[in-house]
Amino acid sequence: MQLQLATWQEVEGYLKSSTAIMIPIGSTEQHGPNGFIGTDALCPEVLAKAVGEETGALVAPTLSIGMAQHHLGFSGSITLRPTTLIAVVQDVVNSLAQHGFDRFYFLNGHGGNIATLSAAFSEIYAESSLGKADSNRPPLVCQLRNWWDGGGIKRLSAELFGDKEGSHATCSEISLTYYAYPDHVKQAEMTPGKAPVGPIYDSSDYRRRFPDGRIGSDPTHASVEAGERIFKTAVEEIAGDWRRFAANGASDA
Amino acid sequence: MQLQLATWQEVEGYLKSSTAIMIPIGSTEQHGPNGFIGTDALCPEVLAKAVGEETGALVAPTLSIGMAQHHLGFSGSITLRPTTLIAVVQDVVNSLAQHGFDRFYFLNGHGGNIATLSAAFSEIYAESSLGKADSNRPPLVCQLRNWWDGGGIKRLSAELFGDKEGSHATCSEISLTYYAYPDHVKQAEMTPGKAPVGPIYDSSDYRRRFPDGRIGSDPTHASVEAGERIFKTAVEEIAGDWRRFAANGASDA
Amino acid sequence: MQLQLATWQEVEGYLKSSTAIMIPIGSTEQHGPNGFIGTDALCPEVLAKAVGEETGALVAPTLSIGMAQHHLGFSGSITLRPTTLIAVVQDVVNSLAQHGFDRFYFLNGHGGNIATLSAAFSEIYAESSLGKADSNRPPLVCQLRNWWDGGGIKRLSAELFGDKEGSHATCSEISLTYYAYPDHVKQAEMTPGKAPVGPIYDSSDYRRRFPDGRIGSDPTHASVEAGERIFKTAVEEIAGDWRRFAANGASDA
Amino acid sequence: MQLQLATWQEVEGYLKSSTAIMIPIGSTEQHGPNGFIGTDALCPEVLAKAVGEETGALVAPTLSIGMAQHHLGFSGSITLRPTTLIAVVQDVVNSLAQHGFDRFYFLNGHGGNIATLSAAFSEIYAESSLGKADSNRPPLVCQLRNWWDGGGIKRLSAELFGDKEGSHATCSEISLTYYAYPDHVKQAEMTPGKAPVGPIYDSSDYRRRFPDGRIGSDPTHASVEAGERIFKTAVEEIAGDWRRFAANGASDA
Amino acid sequence: MQLQLATWQEVEGYLKSSTAIMIPIGSTEQHGPNGFIGTDALCPEVLAKAVGEETGALVAPTLSIGMAQHHLGFSGSITLRPTTLIAVVQDVVNSLAQHGFDRFYFLNGHGGNIATLSAAFSEIYAESSLGKADSNRPPLVCQLRNWWDGGGIKRLSAELFGDKEGSHATCSEISLTYYAYPDHVKQAEMTPGKAPVGPIYDSSDYRRRFPDGRIGSDPTHASVEAGERIFKTAVEEIAGDWRRFAANGASDA
Amino acid sequence: MQLQLATWQEVEGYLKSSTAIMIPIGSTEQHGPNGFIGTDALCPEVLAKAVGEETGALVAPTLSIGMAQHHLGFSGSITLRPTTLIAVVQDVVNSLAQHGFDRFYFLNGHGGNIATLSAAFSEIYAESSLGKADSNRPPLVCQLRNWWDGGGIKRLSAELFGDKEGSHATCSEISLTYYAYPDHVKQAEMTPGKAPVGPIYDSSDYRRRFPDGRIGSDPTHASVEAGERIFKTAVEEIAGDWRRFAANGASDA
Numbered sequence A, B, C, D, E, F: 001m002q003l004q005l006a007t008w009q010e011v012e013g014y015l016k017s018s019t020a021i022m023i024p025i026g027s028t029e030q031h032g033p034n035g036f037i038g039t040d041a042l043c044p045e046v047l048a049k050a051v052g053e054e055t056g057a058l059v060a061p062t063l064s065i066g067m068a069q070h071h072l073g074f075s076g077s078i079t080l081r082p083t084t085l086i087a088v089v090q091d092v093v094n095s096l097a098q099h100g101f102d103r104f105y106f107l108n109g110h111g112g113n114i115a116t117l118s119a120a121f122s123e124i125y126a127e128s129s130l131g132k133a134d135s136n137r138p139p140l141v142c143q144l145r146n147w148w149d150g151g152g153i154k155r156l157s158a159e160l161f162g163d164k165e166g167s168h169a170t171c172s173e174i175s176l177t178y179y180a181y182p183d184h185v186k187q188a189e190m191t192p193g194k195a196p197v198g199p200i201y202d203s204s205d206y207r208r209r210f211p212d213g214r215i216g217s218d219p220t221h222a223s224v225e226a227g228e229r230i231f232k233t234a235v236e237e238i239a240g241d242w243r244r245f246a247a248n249g250a251s252d253a
Helices: A008-017 A039-055 A082-098 A111-129 A151-164 A171-180 A203-209 A224-246 B008-017 B039-055 B082-098 B111-129 B151-164 B171-180 B203-209 B224-246 C008-017 C039-055 C082-098 C111-129 C151-164 C171-180 C203-209 C224-246 D008-017 D039-055 D082-098 D111-129 D151-164 D171-180 D203-209 D224-246 E008-017 E039-055 E082-099 E111-129 E151-164 E171-180 E203-209 E224-246 F008-017 F039-055 F082-098 F111-129 F151-164 F171-180 F203-209 F224-246
Strands: A020-025 A103-108 A141-146 B020-025 B103-108 B141-146 C020-025 C103-108 C141-146 D020-025 D103-108 D141-146 E020-025 E103-108 E141-146 F020-025 F103-108 F141-146
Touching: A020 A039, A020 A224, A039 A103, A039 A171, A039 A224, A082 A103, A082 A111, A082 B082, A082 E082, A082 E111, A103 A111, A103 A224, A111 A141, A111 E082, A111 E111, A111 E203, A141 A224, A151 A171, A151 A224, A171 A224, A203 E111, B020 B039, B020 B224, B039 B103, B039 B171, B039 B224, B082 B103, B082 B111, B082 C082, B082 C111, B103 B111, B103 B224, B111 B141, B111 C082, B111 C111, B111 C203, B141 B224, B151 B171, B151 B224, B171 B224, B203 C111, C020 C039, C020 C224, C039 C103, C039 C171, C039 C224, C082 C103, C082 C111, C082 D082, C103 C111, C103 C224, C111 C141, C141 C224, C151 C171, C151 C224, C171 C224, D020 D039, D020 D224, D039 D103, D039 D171, D039 D224, D082 D103, D082 D111, D082 F082, D082 F111, D103 D111, D103 D224, D111 D141, D111 F082, D111 F111, D111 F203, D141 D224, D151 D171, D151 D224, D171 D224, D203 F111, E020 E039, E020 E224, E039 E103, E039 E171, E039 E224, E082 E103, E082 E111, E082 F082, E103 E111, E103 E224, E111 E141, E141 E224, E151 E171, E151 E224, E171 E224, F020 F039, F020 F224, F039 F103, F039 F171, F039 F224, F082 F103, F082 F111, F103 F111, F103 F224, F111 F141, F141 F224, F151 F171, F151 F224, F171 F224
Parallel strands: A020 A103, A103 A141, B020 B103, B103 B141, C020 C103, C103 C141, D020 D103, D103 D141, E020 E103, E103 E141, F020 F103, F103 F141
Antiparallel strands: none
């Protein structure tokens, strides 16, 4: 069930059988010459929607803007400062906790969000640990799960793309968005074929060392067909992980 | 052009002819017994997408969560504190200003966002006025435009719904979302037919005075057909307003 | 009763019959060639004092500095950033709520404060809605009322000044301060007679488009005599509105 | 010259001969059974006004609400959190620095403000020291001066009140406000005659140890006549100190 | 060279040959029945000191308090909220950048710091990426290196402790502190021998699932002798990594 | 007992007989040509350790970085902004209050910390006064004590150094660190012998007026021998003061 398309009475009904909610979170940032700027938000969004249909999970609206300061050298990229993103996650979780939700499954599409999301969870827990949480707030469990975390996805991506996969503007994520938005598939030549690798600091450094935005990938190999296989595998893996989590078990993330 | 589906090179290209961008902003909050929780985000989202197709406007991803503290008494509602929303808008605008954007057209779907958005604009301008803005930042123009601001929409809504329109969970906004998501049209009985009216304070007060969430409306009159007329009128009006704004003129908002 | 001139025991006595308090709030900013920089603070201050005498309302000290970033291009103007003003209002309200006050009537003298004040009220309510308020805090009602909101004042100003009134450095507000401080009446020539109009962005833009600070007004028509009529009408209207509010009714603002 | 009663052109004129400004700062808090809640704001306000008349100093509007958390156990007291007060002082100074002011003379009426004001000055200086200040901002000098700092005032208070003076709700400050507002002189019996002394922690502790709010004083000895002598001595001392400060010399505070 | 024992002229001299600095960062939190509360701060402190002696690295004072909200159920544990720790790291880096330092090597002793430190680096970089950094600030490189990151340490710990090592209150870290403070070696019985494992949420949950504070370890195997071997291996590995980093190369962290 | 070298069970034991804790706090900043950058942190650290041994006081790890913006003109100096330091002190106190500590004795080594520490205490108390503290938090007592506050130390310093003592990079503090770290005694010539005096504003002003960093001192007179006498006197005085404070009495600070 998508929260955006539900009524409050339907959510009240959902809460009778589950207090877990799935929250897609991504980023709005360059993904090289043939990747969408929305790649990291669209991937968890389409997967969460499908997992929601398969498992009955309640799916919150996508948090589309994440921590992307290193991409600001490329037109169209948008970042929240880490402290802003922490405040957003805090408000979202505290709002939902008012209704009785206590298990928050963040389906993440952006590696650059991981540290800040994890810090946000600690900021939220610290409200309890330091005695500042709403006295009615139940104990909360916040879980971060990247959509690519499962073993099946890792194997499939290795099979499909080998060492062309890379770590930013990867073949897998671009394929997945092509499958979701086949009318927007882009053609672009890239030089060198495989992008350079290295550590990440600020945005001017990033632009200098990764001139077209990619890191380690050759996404000319991305395709709608590959995207379809990735979609199916990811939905299956995430659905299983969600079911464990929603049943008060541990995510395998 | 949707930012989410564009590459950074396409955005770079867009900036050669325009430095204006449209940013849909809404809220995730109850809309009574037959309205979607995402109503206020979905309305500007579908309108912005259509206006973007008609005018070539670059459309940012929707800021789906707004200032909705008064709705927290109803399951599924999510709020950002005003200070959090100010930080979000500040980061979004400052990120885009790095690329050369200097005219920001926030297409708003939620009355409860107006004050905070306006405060956010002042917080951003104050960076310039107090000398703290990036010295490369161009002078910025931030415009708030509610999708229902135009004279045509007001006349149409009066014609269609008369005094059933109300001010929260209105017939117009629910019709528009029904037109956009016809498979999710809801049936619900409401008592009284027309909801009460009154001022807004905190969420327990709101729940007490507006027991099913509506204010002043009887949205059983909402329909896909009405939604289609509203959609077409709003797109036309907003497109005209955007064209004036993007040409460095004034919005009529 | 003026809070500043009362003892704490007198306030304790007042609380036995009323939990409402009036808080004048203004701004310190240019008001054109013949207006006082303190105009927006002095107007609600003198009116609140008179209303307090007439109705017995407890009147807090004036918050003299508001949100005036757009005026920083003119010497002497002072602004709080919106987030600072939100914190100030939050602290004032939370302090007074400790004593049992629960109805806060902000008598406002500056249009530029409206959005930020309204955001501040939401920030305060959100403490309750998100469960972070002091558990002893009563439900709070924060009301914003501009001194010029009443129908009588609007009619009088139209009668006295017609289209010379304008929207910043208006004939009415300058007349009111001249009546309060007749020894400081200023003489100044202005070109053009009637100032230009337009939207407001940052302070350099404001200075460029409104070179002497006025918007739409010709305040050479301001006078002590007009000020006296405005004063009497405003006191009467605000006193009535306060009486309704203090009796747990609704302000007509 | 009072900033509130000046035009921006008059301030522009003042800046040709001086870049120093006097800012009265006080507090709104209980002052025992016969002291005004506004005592700490009214004292620097009336003194600053008189010094402004004598020396031509430009006097900003009084910051009437300070750091008074320890007084919140007594009705009518209002506090800003220290971090809020720091933000307020920062914004006031940065606004005025935009116009060319660079010497800020805070005439203080409340011992409880001293630490926070001093921290605020460091926060402002740190903008320069850490390279975050407006690049056009001149080097700034922020001076804190308590109105009772001068040797003459100390001698006079000893002569007038001896060991009845105390440290909160003192005979001197209450006399000064009685001189300024003779129509509001209060009569109150106090037991014990001389209030207890001790350190200050939070507001419940304060209320428990200082049951009527006074510390160490017996303000039944306050009088209009004493207030007049204090007023004259203080004005003379502060005027001298201001003249040194405004001439780029050191305050003797 | 230890910063704490150097003069400013010695630091000025150091900057002629290197702009890199090592900053030990730890935590103050329970480490089970026989581990020091300071374990996570003491480990990087003693290692940094030794590496400083061997390589000439300038070593800042240890940031002894980190992100330890999950340990607050155990007496003596202290945490900074993530947003506080971000501010601290930001101020430390910005201060040192004023002097010309531009390579910051955080030698970390606490897994719970990693996310927040990484978010802090992004917050700092975002000052550059969003154009808010001091215009004189050089491009900065912030590196996080856990003292246990090296392959040699991992092998040694596996050899010494096998599956008794665990992940909190590990045999290795306790041995290292015993080597550094042999007079404080503790004796304690533990049941069960090997502590349970699992995910980390808030502090009450932690206390319930890890009743004596350990996670997965049996630190009765810790010893001064093991500590000595760990110390030597760690110093050697970190010294090598520092030399690469200080020579503008990449850390292997 | 040093917190860093204790187990959580030992702290739990300590709390059975005392709820007071000593927290050394200093600064990392230039101390002239022959003083350590760590002087202000090392002095309270070595004294607290000795007092802890003598009295059994529990001693927290030193907060080594304080408010030192005015020293940023000298290499190696590090500051926290006042608002950052307030947040740090707030988190430290609130963490320890979770365990039952309610008397906090900050042994301070830096005059520049006094105002900000005092503001931090008020910020913490305001959590109680405004009803935002953890409802389980006991009433808290925060005490600031400079190590040089005692009468014995003042007499000894006058005897040893007379008018060479000064107010920054004093003979006493440098002697004390020489006694603690005799291997690091520095030799440096200074011109003039006795440094200038004056008020403190921002860091460029400080550097210009105090070119080698000292204020009013001639620390060539510092020595290990003098340091030993200072150490013994200070330990004795602080131990006595701590004993009074820990027994719920008043510090003489």
